[in-house]
Amino acid sequence: MGRVSDAKVRLMDAVLELLWTGSYGSTTIDHICERAGVKKGSFYYFFNSKADVAVAALDTSFQARRVELDAMFSPSVPPTERIRKYCEFGYLLQVEMKAKFGYVLGCPLFTLGAEVCTQEQAVGAKIQEILEYKARYFETAIRDGHAAGAFHAPDAAAKARVVRAYIEGLLTQARIQNDLEILREMPEGVFAMLGARSVNAVTV
Amino acid sequence: MGRVSDAKVRLMDAVLELLWTGSYGSTTIDHICERAGVKKGSFYYFFNSKADVAVAALDTSFQARRVELDAMFSPSVPPTERIRKYCEFGYLLQVEMKAKFGYVLGCPLFTLGAEVCTQEQAVGAKIQEILEYKARYFETAIRDGHAAGAFHAPDAAAKARVVRAYIEGLLTQARIQNDLEILREMPEGVFAMLGARSVNAVTV
DNA sequence: CGAGTAGTTGACTGTTTAGTCTAATATGAT
DNA sequence: ATCATATTAGACTAAACAGTCAACTACTCG
Numbered sequence: 001m002g003r004v005s006d007a008k009v010r011l012m013d014a015v016l017e018l019l020w021t022g023s024y025g026s027t028t029i030d031h032i033c034e035r036a037g038v039k040k041g042s043f044y045y046f047f048n049s050k051a052d053v054a055v056a057a058l059d060t061s062f063q064a065r066r067v068e069l070d071a072m073f074s075p076s077v078p079p080t081e082r083i084r085k086y087c088e089f090g091y092l093l094q095v096e097m098k099a100k101f102g103y104v105l106g107c108p109l110f111t112l113g114a115e116v117c118t119q120e121q122a123v124g125a126k127i128q129e130i131l132e133y134k135a136r137y138f139e140t141a142i143r144d145g146h147a148a149g150a151f152h153a154p155d156a157a158a159k160a161r162v163v164r165a166y167i168e169g170l171l172t173q174a175r176i177q178n179d180l181e182i183l184r185e186m187p188e189g190v191f192a193m194l195g196a197r198s199v200n201a202v203t204v
Numbered sequence: 205m206g207r208v209s210d211a212k213v214r215l216m217d218a219v220l221e222l223l224w225t226g227s228y229g230s231t232t233i234d235h236i237c238e239r240a241g242v243k244k245g246s247f248y249y250f251f252n253s254k255a256d257v258a259v260a261a262l263d264t265s266f267q268a269r270r271v272e273l274d275a276m277f278s279p280s281v282p283p284t285e286r287i288r289k290y291c292e293f294g295y296l297l298q299v300e301m302k303a304k305f306g307y308v309l310g311c312p313l314f315t316l317g318a319e320v321c322t323q324e325q326a327v328g329a330k331i332q333e334i335l336e337y338k339a340r341y342f343e344t345a346i347r348d349g350h351a352a353g354a355f356h357a358p359d360a361a362a363k364a365r366v367v368r369a370y371i372e373g374l375l376t377q378a379r380i381q382n383d384l385e386i387l388r389e390m391p392e393g394v395f396a397m398l399g400a401r402s403v404n405a406v407t408v
Numbered sequence: 409c410g411a412g413t414a415g416t417t418g419a420c421t422g423t424t425t426a427g428t429c430t431a432a433t434a435t436g437a438t
Numbered sequence: 439a440t441c442a443t444a445t446t447a448g449a450c451t452a453a454a455c456a457g458t459c460a461a462c463t464a465c466t467c468g
Contacts, residue, residue: 205465205466206464206465206466207463207464207466208464208465208466232455232456233456233457234455234456244456244457244458245458245459247457248456248457248458253456253457254456
């Protein structure tokens with residue numbers, strides 16, 4: 001029924017790119033429309049505000065990301081391997097983004113979350129929700145690793161928090177310094193925190 | 205000679221507060237003027253732009269902070285104590301800010317740096333400069349601690365990077381979640397990374 | 409005290425931005 | 439084919455915003 005269109009998807013793609021390469025503040029509805037090749041009238045047909053399109057885009061994007069994470073953190077994969085793959089995949093993504101945009105972009109959720117959490121309640125809440133989901137992958141991997149004797153992490157939840165703080169912090173540093181190199185220390189840093197048995201064997 | 209005024213200082217104080225509680229994007233020159241009780245004409249008498257006042261304010265603020273850091277990280281203080289004090293002081297500051305503004309604000313440099321680094325070259329560069337200074341305090345403390353046998357950190361510079369990524373990451377998480385509690389794990393996390401001898405003895 | 413200087417004021421311009429509305433257009437279902 | 443409806447176009451308003459300017463004020467030093 002009625003006319004069909006992929007304008008909604010294009011708008012969500014556009015806002016994600018603008019948020020990631022720039023910031024929430026530097027992303028205007030006009031820019032989003034321009035990037036998506038959509039007129040403002042259409043924008044307001046699909047969304048109510050910048051916050052609205054941001055939340056929708058973050059949600060949709062994470063649903064897709066989830067499939068990858070489920071594969072990467074599958075219980076069928078050894079815990080050490082899960083985390084190694086995550087670091088490697090993340091690194092390659094940053095390399096790709098730097099090649100594409102000229103900047104190391106870091107974690108969009110973290111950067112954006114820090115920017116808007118005191119101002120845009122809805123966006124902040126969505127980001128918190130997604131970050132919590134992500135944390136669970138780590139918690140499970142760490143718990144499994146501890147059980148298997150690969151890590152020393154009696155309190156898996158606490159260790160997961162430490163590891164995530166480190167990873168997000170490092171990604172953000174990489175963004176601020178626009179430097180890919182510091183990301184190469186990530187696996188080493190993470191496995192040291194986890195008291196991994198053979199750190200050398202897993203260095204990228 | 206001529207008329208005297210503290211308007212410049214008031215403008216710098218105002219911009220810092222707005223940047224910290226909100227974001228670069230949400231901070232407008234009109235808001236800065238309003239908060240400082242200064243008219244726009246005066247703003248442009250002292251500064252050329254938002255980026256200009258931000259850089260000046262960050263610089264001035266760090267010069268003051270430096271005195272505190274010099275005391276805290278004095279070579280006369282045992283390395284473990286330097287870091288413990290840093291964590292404690294930082295925590296109390298966050299408590300104060302949460303009481304004052306209703307939000308955990310995290311590290312203004314880090315949040316701001318991540319927001320603007322791809323857009324405002326001058327601000328990004330100033331933030332990088334200050335963060336580098338801060339990193340040196342840690343590096344020295346860690347090197348001293350290793351020499352004294354309190355830490356295991358043969359590569360002090362690398363350890364300092366790990367520790368700072370963790371600290372900044374944790375502070376930013378606290379901001380995103382508006383949660384003071386997770387900050388209480390900081391000393392424990394840091395000293396674990398440093399392979400400190402007596403973790404319990406230094407927990408806050 | 410008066411002259412030069414540092415700082416202030418507020419009204420002004422032009423631009424960017426969010427958000428609205430109406431008429432037009434394309435498409436699927438019948 | 440045509441009808442209901444999903445989508446689009448683009449011009450419009452109002453507000454927020456950055457930045458300018460010339461006249462005014464208060465201070466200090468000689």
